[in-house]
Amino acid sequence: MxxxxxxxRKVGPLTFRLDLSQPLYEQILEQMRAAIARGExxxxxxxxxxxxxxxxxxxxxxTVSHAYQELERDGLTETRRGQGTFVxxxxxxxxxxxxxxxxxxxxEFVDRMQALGFGWNDIDRLLDERKAKGGx
Amino acid sequence: MxxxxxxxRKVGPLTFRLDLSQPLYEQILEQMRAAIARGExxxxxxxxxxxxxxxxxxxxxxTVSHAYQELERDGLTETRRGQGTFVxxxxxxxxxxxxxxxxxxxxEFVDRMQALGFGWNDIDRLLDERKAKGGx
DNA sequence: CGTGTGTATTATGTGATATAATACACATGT
DNA sequence: ACATGTGTATTATATCACATAATACACACG
Numbered sequence: 001m002x003x004x005x006x007x008x009r010k011v012g013p014l015t016f017r018l019d020l021s022q023p024l025y026e027q028i029l030e031q032m033r034a035a036i037a038r039g040e041x042x043x044x045x046x047x048x049x050x051x052x053x054x055x056x057x058x059x060x061x062x063t064v065s066h067a068y069q070e071l072e073r074d075g076l077t078e079t080r081r082g083q084g085t086f087v088x089x090x091x092x093x094x095x096x097x098x099x100x101x102x103x104x105x106x107x108e109f110v111d112r113m114q115a116l117g118f119g120w121n122d123i124d125r126l127l128d129e130r131k132a133k134g135g136x
Numbered sequence: 137m138x139x140x141x142x143x144x145r146k147v148g149p150l151t152f153r154l155d156l157s158q159p160l161y162e163q164i165l166e167q168m169r170a171a172i173a174r175g176e177x178x179x180x181x182x183x184x185x186x187x188x189x190x191x192x193x194x195x196x197x198x199t200v201s202h203a204y205q206e207l208e209r210d211g212l213t214e215t216r217r218g219q220g221t222f223v224x225x226x227x228x229x230x231x232x233x234x235x236x237x238x239x240x241x242x243x244e245f246v247d248r249m250q251a252l253g254f255g256w257n258d259i260d261r262l263l264d265e266r267k268a269k270g271g272x
Numbered sequence: 273c274g275t276g277t278g279t280a281t282t283a284t285g286t287g288a289t290a291t292a293a294t295a296c297a298c299a300t301g302t
Numbered sequence: 303a304c305a306t307g308t309g310t311a312t313t314a315t316a317t318c319a320c321a322t323a324a325t326a327c328a329c330a331c332g
Binding site: 273274275276277278279280281282283284285286287288289290291292293294295296297298299300301302 | 303304305306307308309310311312313314315316317318319320321322323324325326327328329330331332
């Protein structure tokens with residue numbers, strides 16, 4: 001288990017977990033994507049400003065901006081100069097995005113397991129074990 | 137889909153896929169781990185020498201050495217000066233290692249899916265879809 | 273006009289990664 | 303003894319991604 005000084009910080013309705021095992025902007029990006037995918041940030045919602053987010057996360061504004069620009073490239077948000085960044089992806093689009101991410105996660109997971117020599121039976125078994133232990 | 141010039145090179149019985157999306161030594165390390173986990177390199181087997189591997193993969197010997205040292209830290213191999221690097225982990229130990237990696241993969245996968253708001257039903261469904269499409 | 277937006281620019285610093293060129297320590301076979 | 307093949311260590315260099323800092327700019331709104 002890697003701990004590496006995990007920082008948990010809240011900004012508005014969101015909670016971010018940051019550590020040093022990955023680029024900061026990627027962690028912010030991924031957690032923003034997940035928040036939108038979950039529907040936690042609905043259509044039209046204004047997400048925290050770059051400077052506000054930067055201050056809350058104790059991070060440089062440039063770093064937050066980097067993440068936000070990737071969000072826009074994803075087609076999830078839209079930027080309006082002088083106003084802020086808003087979620088503009090419609091629910092159907094968001095769900096499509098969410099599914100795409102999920103399928104990629106599935107593929108990476110299955111490929112990884114098969115590289116270790118596990119078949120479907122083993123995968124199902126290990127998942128059941130996790131199901132028995134873990135939450136949700 | 138990321139292509140990024142994937143190089144596939146063979147060395148002895150093994151085949152390596154290298155690209156530039158990750159550190160080279162990590163890719164070598166992970167694929168060596170998988171080969172051992174699969175039982176493709178049995179107990180006592182001498183793995184290719186640092187220089188041989190470096191030449192085959194078109195990579196600096198230091199890079200290969202880095203990967204090999206991590207393998208030894210994993211307790212999978214043992215180094216004998218003047219002789220080479222050998223697989224010294226017994227089958228039971230290898231299997232324990234394989235399971236540990238697999239469980240970590242499962243945990244990361246499940247956590248990621250749950251972060252996207254998917255429950256067990258969704259996970260099972262997406263896995264079934266992949267099962268229908270993909271190989272093995 | 274003042275304030276709050278996102279963005280751009282320039283500079284600096286750090287760390288991981290990879291390469292190159294050598295040299296060393298050790299085992300083995302001849 | 304020697305040559306050869308092992309892993310390893312050292313030193314140097316180079317590159318790149320990442321993050322920060324300090325400013326400045328363009329725009330919207332009240």
